[in-house]
Amino acid sequence: KAGVTQTPRYLIKTRGQQVTLSCSPISGHRSVSWYQQTPGQGLQFLFEYFSETQRNKGNFPGRFSGRQFSNSRSEMNVSTLELGDSALYLCASSPPSLGLGPYEQYFGPGTRLTVT
Amino acid sequence: GNSVTQMEGPVTLSEEAFLTINCTYTATGYPSLFWYVQYPGEGLQLLLKATKADDKGSNKGFEATYRKETTSFHLEKGSVQVSDSAVYFCALSASRSSGDKLTFGTGTRLAVRP
Numbered sequence: 001k002a003g004v005t006q007t008p009r010y011l012i013k014t015r016g017q018q019v020t021l022s023c024s025p026i027s028g029h030r031s032v033s034w035y036q037q038t039p040g041q042g043l044q045f046l047f048e049y050f051s052e053t054q055r056n057k058g059n060f061p062g063r064f065s066g067r068q069f070s071n072s073r074s075e076m077n078v079s080t081l082e083l084g085d086s087a088l089y090l091c092a093s094s095p096p097s098l099g100l101g102p103y104e105q106y107f108g109p110g111t112r113l114t115v116t
Numbered sequence: 117g118n119s120v121t122q123m124e125g126p127v128t129l130s131e132e133a134f135l136t137i138n139c140t141y142t143a144t145g146y147p148s149l150f151w152y153v154q155y156p157g158e159g160l161q162l163l164l165k166a167t168k169a170d171d172k173g174s175n176k177g178f179e180a181t182y183r184k185e186t187t188s189f190h191l192e193k194g195s196v197q198v199s200d201s202a203v204y205f206c207a208l209s210a211s212r213s214s215g216d217k218l219t220f221g222t223g224t225r226l227a228v229r230p
Contacts, residue, residue, distance in 0.1 A: 004159075033217065043205065043220040056217045090159055092218075103209075104150060105218060107159040 001027060004108035006091050012114045018079040021111045025072050025093030031055075032074040033105060034066060037088040046089075049074055078113075086115045118143040122206050122221035129196055130229050137191040137224045139180075139206035147208040149173075149182055149189040150218070154203045163191075163204070201228045 005024045013019050025032050033056075034046040045058040049068035066076040072093075078085055092105035123138040141147065148167045152160040164173030169184035178193045189206060206221040 035218075042222045043218075045217050045219070048217055058217075092160075103148075104162050104165050105209075106162065107152075109159045 004091055004093050004106055006089075006108040006111050008111060009109065010112045010114075012116060013081050014116055015081055015083060017081050018077060019081060019113060020075055020077045021089055021091075021113070023074045023076075023091030023093075023108060025074070025091075026095075026106055029093035029095055029106075030072050031094040032068055032072065033092045033094070034074070034076050035090045035092065036060075037090060037110070038086075043090075046076065081115045083115050086113060088112050118147070118208060118210050118219045120206050120208055120219055120221035122204075122224050125203075125223070125225040126227055127224060128227045128229065131198055132195045133228075135191070135193040135196045135200075135226070137204055137206075137226070139189045139191065139221060141187050141189065141206075141208050143187075143208055143210050143219075145210060147210045149180070150207045150209070151178070151180055151189070151191050152205045152207060152220075154205065154223070156202075160205065196226070196228045198228045198230055201226055 007022045031050045033048040036044050047066050048056040052068045063079045068074045088110045090107050090110045092107045094103045094105050119142045121140050150165045151163040153163045154160050164175040166173040166182035169182055172181045180189050180191045203223045203225045205223045207218045209218050
């Protein structure tokens with residue numbers, strides 16, 4: 001079974017531009033989460049989508065947004081890029097619920113975004 | 117809110133040494149606990165998990181026991197290898213009813229010398 005894929009792997013953008021990152025979850029997974037990883041702040045939760053609905057949201061400004069499609073693929077968008085948005089953006093998917101217990105997340109390789 | 121505290125790194129060990137990376141957590145309810153590993157230039161890989169008190173997760177020689185009384189989930193390995201050099205993250209997930217959000221610790225870098 002193919003793992004979580006993210007495109008592109010690397011991206012260089014200029015301050016003020018916007019960017020869209022894409023994530024394809026493991027087949028059959030319906031929950032997709034996004035995280036930002038930086039040396040200073042570590043791993044921070046951005047948002048989670050389940051069945052095309054945002055189920056959970058972290059403490060990021062409105063410039064960060066996302067969506068999920070009917071095939072569970074997800075995109076995140078960052079508008080008006082700032083230098084501080086330079087980070088590794090990780091996408092993760094979770095298997096379908098068989099009970100109430102939290103399930104592990106499977107991560108993609110990430111998209112390395114550099115803002116100049 | 118929920119939080120995870122890990123021991124500061126880097127941790128430097130010689131090959132075949134014993135490894136312990138401490139992890140404690142604060143959470144409401146009964147979280148599930150995870151250890152993830154990140155190799156250079158890669159995403160996170162699930163190493164092991166435990167979903168209830170006294171559960172022991174194990175994988176590739178690594179072990180961690182969910183201790184509710186001490187709110188801890190320390191990672192251990194009896195004999196490390198050079199290939200274990202990576203960054204290790206402890207994480208928790210509070211409840212699936214509130215989504216699959218993971219709360220991570222700051223990560224502990226492990227370097228193993230031959």
